[in-house]
Amino acid sequence: xxxxxxxxxxATTLAAGTAIIALPATGEAATREYWVxxxxxxxxxxxxxxxxIHGSTFxxxxxxxxxxxxxxxxxxxxxxxxxxxSNGEGIQGxxxxxxxxxxxxxxxxxxxxxxxxxxxxxxxxxxxxxSSDGAWIPGFSxxxxxxxxxxxxxxxxxxxxxxxxxxPYHDHSQAMEDSIAGGMYGALSxxxxxERRPDREFVVVFTPARGFQSINGRAFVGNTxxxxxxxxELVQWDVIAMGSEHHTFHVHGHKWRNADGTxxxxxxxxxxxxxxxxxxxxxxxxxxxxxxxETHMAQGMIGLYRVRR
Amino acid sequence: xxxxxxxxxxATTLAAGTAIIALPATGEAATREYWVxxxxxxxxxxxxxxxxIHGSTFxxxxxxxxxxxxxxxxxxxxxxxxxxxSNGEGIQGxxxxxxxxxxxxxxxxxxxxxxxxxxxxxxxxxxxxxSSDGAWIPGFSxxxxxxxxxxxxxxxxxxxxxxxxxxPYHDHSQAMEDSIAGGMYGALSxxxxxERRPDREFVVVFTPARGFQSINGRAFVGNTxxxxxxxxELVQWDVIAMGSEHHTFHVHGHKWRNADGTxxxxxxxxxxxxxxxxxxxxxxxxxxxxxxxETHMAQGMIGLYRVRR
Amino acid sequence: xxxxxxxxxxATTLAAGTAIIALPATGEAATREYWVxxxxxxxxxxxxxxxxIHGSTFxxxxxxxxxxxxxxxxxxxxxxxxxxxSNGEGIQGxxxxxxxxxxxxxxxxxxxxxxxxxxxxxxxxxxxxxSSDGAWIPGFSxxxxxxxxxxxxxxxxxxxxxxxxxxPYHDHSQAMEDSIAGGMYGALSxxxxxERRPDREFVVVFTPARGFQSINGRAFVGNTxxxxxxxxELVQWDVIAMGSEHHTFHVHGHKWRNADGTxxxxxxxxxxxxxxxxxxxxxxxxxxxxxxxETHMAQGMIGLYRVRR
Numbered sequence: 001x002x003x004x005x006x007x008x009x010x011a012t013t014l015a016a017g018t019a020i021i022a023l024p025a026t027g028e029a030a031t032r033e034y035w036v037x038x039x040x041x042x043x044x045x046x047x048x049x050x051x052x053i054h055g056s057t058f059x060x061x062x063x064x065x066x067x068x069x070x071x072x073x074x075x076x077x078x079x080x081x082x083x084x085x086s087n088g089e090g091i092q093g094x095x096x097x098x099x100x101x102x103x104x105x106x107x108x109x110x111x112x113x114x115x116x117x118x119x120x121x122x123x124x125x126x127x128x129x130x131s132s133d134g135a136w137i138p139g140f141s142x143x144x145x146x147x148x149x150x151x152x153x154x155x156x157x158x159x160x161x162x163x164x165x166x167x168p169y170h171d172h173s174q175a176m177e178d179s180i181a182g183g184m185y186g187a188l189s190x191x192x193x194x195e196r197r198p199d200r201e202f203v204v205v206f207t208p209a210r211g212f213q214s215i216n217g218r219a220f221v222g223n224t225x226x227x228x229x230x231x232x233e234l235v236q237w238d239v240i241a242m243g244s245e246h247h248t249f250h251v252h253g254h255k256w257r258n259a260d261g262t263x264x265x266x267x268x269x270x271x272x273x274x275x276x277x278x279x280x281x282x283x284x285x286x287x288x289x290x291x292x293x294e295t296h297m298a299q300g301m302i303g304l305y306r307v308r309r
Numbered sequence: 310x311x312x313x314x315x316x317x318x319x320a321t322t323l324a325a326g327t328a329i330i331a332l333p334a335t336g337e338a339a340t341r342e343y344w345v346x347x348x349x350x351x352x353x354x355x356x357x358x359x360x361x362i363h364g365s366t367f368x369x370x371x372x373x374x375x376x377x378x379x380x381x382x383x384x385x386x387x388x389x390x391x392x393x394x395s396n397g398e399g400i401q402g403x404x405x406x407x408x409x410x411x412x413x414x415x416x417x418x419x420x421x422x423x424x425x426x427x428x429x430x431x432x433x434x435x436x437x438x439x440s441s442d443g444a445w446i447p448g449f450s451x452x453x454x455x456x457x458x459x460x461x462x463x464x465x466x467x468x469x470x471x472x473x474x475x476x477p478y479h480d481h482s483q484a485m486e487d488s489i490a491g492g493m494y495g496a497l498s499x500x501x502x503x504e505r506r507p508d509r510e511f512v513v514v515f516t517p518a519r520g521f522q523s524i525n526g527r528a529f530v531g532n533t534x535x536x537x538x539x540x541x542e543l544v545q546w547d548v549i550a551m552g553s554e555h556h557t558f559h560v561h562g563h564k565w566r567n568a569d570g571t572x573x574x575x576x577x578x579x580x581x582x583x584x585x586x587x588x589x590x591x592x593x594x595x596x597x598x599x600x601x602x603e604t605h606m607a608q609g610m611i612g613l614y615r616v617r618r
Numbered sequence: 619x620x621x622x623x624x625x626x627x628x629a630t631t632l633a634a635g636t637a638i639i640a641l642p643a644t645g646e647a648a649t650r651e652y653w654v655x656x657x658x659x660x661x662x663x664x665x666x667x668x669x670x671i672h673g674s675t676f677x678x679x680x681x682x683x684x685x686x687x688x689x690x691x692x693x694x695x696x697x698x699x700x701x702x703x704s705n706g707e708g709i710q711g712x713x714x715x716x717x718x719x720x721x722x723x724x725x726x727x728x729x730x731x732x733x734x735x736x737x738x739x740x741x742x743x744x745x746x747x748x749s750s751d752g753a754w755i756p757g758f759s760x761x762x763x764x765x766x767x768x769x770x771x772x773x774x775x776x777x778x779x780x781x782x783x784x785x786p787y788h789d790h791s792q793a794m795e796d797s798i799a800g801g802m803y804g805a806l807s808x809x810x811x812x813e814r815r816p817d818r819e820f821v822v823v824f825t826p827a828r829g830f831q832s833i834n835g836r837a838f839v840g841n842t843x844x845x846x847x848x849x850x851e852l853v854q855w856d857v858i859a860m861g862s863e864h865h866t867f868h869v870h871g872h873k874w875r876n877a878d879g880t881x882x883x884x885x886x887x888x889x890x891x892x893x894x895x896x897x898x899x900x901x902x903x904x905x906x907x908x909x910x911x912e913t914h915m916a917q918g919m920i921g922l923y924r925v926r927r
Contacts, residue, residue: 130903162881259878260568263471270866272910285439292581569877572780594748601890
């Protein structure tokens, strides 16, 4: 079953600010294909121009720039997929789904007409041969590590027994620091073969961005994504950091247990680390979620989480 | 049984530098009440004016300032509780205790005559309704998030099944960065319903402070708290970080196992993260405990731990 | 069986870039002795003068300095052990091995003729009396914390039940910040009493170094160690951070499970934290391993890992 088909089925029922869950039902292993391009876009880190908590304002000139990001296309590159929610309402690339046992083909095309740089995709979590590693090593790496503008490459991946969880993918070409700072990253969400899928799945990527601290490339309450859920739903948070700093993820009014059973409500996540959190929602209200590093909160790494009865 | 009553009973047997353990005996769930005010105080980060390890000296003018901190009062605001040890010998607020199953009422009064700012209390670890969240969100939050000078608010909390452990509480009003940097934070220690309480409980809060790196608001050996224990005692360390930096907690001559059984003697703790460590003491001597980030050690985040036979 | 004897037996079969595994066979607890001196050396952080990934070059004058490091000697200080691999091809001290139950004597001699400073050894992971702690505390510490140039001291250590794992050792004299920045650290690897020893053991110490970010005191692909393994071998990575920064360890094309079973391919390690990772190698190719903090990668904290069929 093609992911794009499922996605269309569920898209109409999505509340604003929630990520699309485009998973096939539990069952037989499948080959899943994604079409993802590196494409230019205009990026405004503070679309509403305000830090609502501290009352400061910003002009679009200070918060907007041209950059290159990952964008999903329909099968065979027919047209870009633009619907909101497909990337967790952010600058990052599409949320890619799989189940353990799946083969995944990611067809990548470099449409970077803005800077004309080579790009690549490097995937955490999946199993793959070195030819699909996507990381540039002078003298060793192959075509998948340096995809020149106008060129394509297909990464061949497998969701193995140790792939369950949430992982980042990102550019790993020679220009990777600039590219990642510009938003060339995204999330992978891999479920166990028969694992229940959540009712809601929220992507949270912590990254610095042009002097701000962003969630999914947006800064400050009112710009960052607003995950929404209802009491009784099984929610899943996909938390990732990219860049050069360590963060601590915190959600008000909620706790979880780490894998060894210890209760937590705040957890460190460093560059390229990632984790998923799940809970059955029971706390109605408008809550804050944020990085608890205080300078990061003050620079925008904070948002609202809304739970209805 | 009122916590203040228990506290008075044990206070006379306390060695210097140990925290008071004011827990009711294991048994029925209780409603516990605390009275905590935001009150001005004079804060000297280096009371003895010396970095004993490197031999440098500091003048009180460089290490002293007026700030606002949490201070515990007796029932009904009759008088402030000033006895040493009640806050682990530091600038932070009182160590609040509960057991899973307890309801906890924290009566908060803003006595900030120093700066005249609104303040609040935001609690990690506890369960509560959004009205007791204490975090300022423009357009959403209620009275508990902006307690003006002279005003009061009662936070209604519950120690749920996932509340066991050690957690921070802190200001989450609009002025939270300044307030937290000024010392408006404290520790919660929540035991399981029938969990053994330790013989000694030591609070360690890592925070930066006016260019120093502090433990409980004090910098350098001789100023930081000196936890004391005897061989054979069950000791518990309550470790928390506040601020914008990650730390690594280390105790010389001691190890522990993390929840999954792996031995450790050093553990990362980031802003608002927290953990408790327990061991049966068996290593007599005068030991160092410190943050192992080397610049933090050099700036004061180090102390002595003394174990007698 | 003396460690030095075993080492000589296996040294001839070592592939370049792998660490020596000088462990006695599983069996009876032993007393193991090491001779380690603090000795001057010339340290070049970028021996080949190049950052191969970004194409920049460096002159030896900017990357070379005199420093003092730990160097292993043969029994009774007869001669220094200089063979490559003995320290994981880096600036750090020898990789010290033990098994749970062993007594370990480390004979330390201060041969610091470069700066004439006192030095010491402070060991994580081992059990020891306070007299072998090696950390300078004014008014409390003994001879082992301030070993003056020309003097010696023997640290008496035990590998207890909670000592299994990988740990750092380092200078903890008054000059520790300078000394550690200069390379006075090393790794301990302690196996369980009957634990299988790995076929390959790789030491990775993340430290800043004179404006670079180093692995084992070397920066950039081509200078950092090149661990080598074959498909089917049991490999072990000993990962440690020293200094003042947090890092995230990542190996391309490989994953592991943390102790509670969660799959990972990237893990935070802060100053003096450490962990060991093991896997049965199955992924042939030339891979990258690196700290995933992007500024650290760009400043040299990256290397090649080569796996042959």
